[in-house]
Amino acid sequence: xxxxxxxxxxxxxxxxxxxxxxxxxxxxxxxxxxxxxxxxxxxxxxxxxxxxxxxxxxxxxxxxxxxxxxxxxxxxxxxxxxxxxxxxxxxxxxxxxxxxxxxxxxxxxxxxxxxxxxxxxxxxxxxxxxxxxxxxxxxxxxxxxxxxxxxxxxxxxxxxxxxxxxxxxxxxxxxxxxxxxxxxxxxxxxxxxxxxxxxxxxxxxxxxxxxxxxxxxxxxxxxxxxxxxxxxxxxxxxxxxxxxxxxxxxxxxxxxxxxxxxxxxxxxxxxxxxxxxxxxxxxxxxxxxxxxxxxxxxxxxxxxxxxxxxxxxxx
Numbered sequence: 001x002x003x004x005x006x007x008x009x010x011x012x013x014x015x016x017x018x019x020x021x022x023x024x025x026x027x028x029x030x031x032x033x034x035x036x037x038x039x040x041x042x043x044x045x046x047x048x049x050x051x052x053x054x055x056x057x058x059x060x061x062x063x064x065x066x067x068x069x070x071x072x073x074x075x076x077x078x079x080x081x082x083x084x085x086x087x088x089x090x091x092x093x094x095x096x097x098x099x100x101x102x103x104x105x106x107x108x109x110x111x112x113x114x115x116x117x118x119x120x121x122x123x124x125x126x127x128x129x130x131x132x133x134x135x136x137x138x139x140x141x142x143x144x145x146x147x148x149x150x151x152x153x154x155x156x157x158x159x160x161x162x163x164x165x166x167x168x169x170x171x172x173x174x175x176x177x178x179x180x181x182x183x184x185x186x187x188x189x190x191x192x193x194x195x196x197x198x199x200x201x202x203x204x205x206x207x208x209x210x211x212x213x214x215x216x217x218x219x220x221x222x223x224x225x226x227x228x229x230x231x232x233x234x235x236x237x238x239x240x241x242x243x244x245x246x247x248x249x250x251x252x253x254x255x256x257x258x259x260x261x262x263x264x265x266x267x268x269x270x271x272x273x274x275x276x277x278x279x280x281x282x283x284x285x286x287x288x289x290x291x292x293x294x295x296x297x298x299x300x301x302x303x304x305x306x307x308x309x310x311x312x313x314x315x
Contacts, residue, residue, distance in 0.1 A: 007033075007034045007037045007038070007048070007052070007061070008052075009030060009033050009034065009052075009059065010052060010054050010059070012054065013030070013054040013059060014030050016056050016057065017029060017030045017057075025057060025076075025077035025079075029077050033059060033075060036075055036107060036109070037059070037061060037073070037075055040073060040075070040104070040107075040109050040111075041061075041063070041073070044065070044073075044102060044111055045065065045066040046063040046064065046065060046066075046071070046073060046111075047063060047064050048061055048062070048063055049062045049063050049064045049070065050062035053117060055228065057076055057077065057079075057082070058074050058075060058076035058082075058228075059074075059075045059076070060072050060073065060074050060075075061073040061075070062114060063111075063114075070114040070212065071101055071111055071112060071113065071114050072111070072112045072113070072114045072115075073109070073110075073111055073112075074109065074110040074111075074112055075107075075108075075109050076108050076109075076110075077108060078105075078106075078107065078108040079108075080151065081230045082108050082230075083108070084147075084149075084150045084151065084229075084230070084231035084232075085110065085228075085229055085230075085231065086100060086103040086105070086110060087147040087149065087150065087231065088147065088150070088198060088200075088229050088231035089110075089112075089229070090147070091144045091145065091146070091147050091198055092141060092144050092198075092226075093144075094113070094221055094225075095140060095143075095144070095220055095221055095222075096137050096140035096141045096221065096222055096225060096226060097141065097225055097226045097227070097229070098112050098113050098115055098209075098225050098226065098227045099112065099113035100112060100113075101113060112227075114212060115209040115210065115211055115212060115225055115227065116209055116210045116211060116212050116213065117209065119209060119210035120205060120206050120207075120208055120209050120210075121133055121134055121205040121206075121208040121224060122204075122205040122206045122246075122247065124205075127247055127250035128267075130205060130247065131243060131264060131267060131268070132267070132271075133208070133223070133224050134203065134205060134208060134224075134243050135243070135267065135268045135271045135272065136222070136271070137203070137208060137222060137224050137225075137226060138200070138203055138236075138239060138243075138268075138272065139271065139272050140222060141198065141200055141203070141226060142197050142198070142199075142236050142239075142272070144198050145198065146196060146197060146198035146233040147198070150198075150231050150232065150233045151231070151232050151233070152194060152232070152233050152234060153194040153195060153199070153232055153233065153234025153235060153238055154191065154192075154194035154234070156232065156234075156289075157187055157190075157191045157194060157285060158191060160184075160187065160285065160288055160289055160292060161184055161187060161188065161191065163292050164180065164181070164184045164288070164292070167180065167291075167292050167295040167296075168180060168181070170295045170299075170300055171295065171300060171301070171302070172300045172301060173301060173302075176301065176302045176307065179302070179307060179310055179311070180288065180291055180302070182284075182310070182314055183284045183285070183287050183288035183291070183310055184288060186280070186281040186284040186285070186314070186315060187281065187284065187285045187288060189281055190235070190278060190281045190282060190285075193235075194234050194235060195233070195234040195235030195236065195238075196233060196234075197233070197234065197235065197236050198231065198233060199231065199232045199233065199234050199236070199238060199239045200226055200229045200230070200231070200239055201229065201230040201231065201232045201238075201239065202228060202229065202230045202242060203226060203229075203239055203242050203243070204242035204243070204246040205242075205243075205246050205247055206246075207226060207227050207228050207242075208224045208225070208226055208227070209224070209225055209227055210223065210224060210225075211223075211225065234282075235278070235279075235282050236272060236274055236279070236282075237269075237274055237278055237279030237280070237281070237282030237283055238282040238283075238285060238286060240265065240268050240269075240279060240282075240283050240286075241283055241286035241287070241290070241309070243264060243268060244261060244264055244265060244283070244309050245290075245305045245306065245309060248305050251264070257308050257312070258308070258311070258312045261308060261309055261312040261313070262312055262313070265279075265280070265283070265312075265313060277315050280313040280314075280315045281315060283309070283313055284310055284313060284314070284315075287306045287309055287310040290303065290306050291303070291306055
């Protein structure tokens, strides 16, 4: 019996791929997924070791290798976002990030070190302790030289600026249209100096996991490890937004959203040694990017979190 017969694709992952854009998976990729999983279980001598997990795009199977060691098999379409994951993980070489054990470039399949999916920074009760841990981890990731061939922030930012005129008429609120233009103006001030650091691009609290209990990770790796990068070469300020707009309930609970946003931002820029005004402009670039994505998805109003952050950090 082939391994494919033991794999059930989660219904929610099927739903995500029903509306996937061309080149980002879709129903055909989902239909082929059980056989794809079986092929790599056989090729790499793996056996399934628990229930599957998934995000919006990828399926992750906990597995055991031939020697009994735990690992995770990540199956995903080859897209503009995913193609840089393996090169970035090789560049980090386990220092602050999940370790890459094997990779098939043609299918985008990754064999990864298995981490503890039940322990993420999202679950750390102390919001400031979680932020400090995430910032320390980001600093570690920024130390690695960027591999050649990755997407660049300069190109991403230029594309965003081109999209602004088309997006503005979709917003129903004049104040939000003005805010979007303010964000675009901030991006224009820094787009000519996009930076050259290796960015994670999606370093939010749920994408930071602890090693498995008892795992010998070594002192150089840290207590928390990043997963699921969308690698980009650019300015570190562009990587701050996920720490600002996630765990939003902690910010609201302070009773002063603007002050709490600035406190998070100031803590991160201080610890990372970033120029505050430059980092603010690149964070406004993230607010612009998130807002443009929402408009593309049919939204006519900006997210309250993006509005609050943009207003708190306007320079």
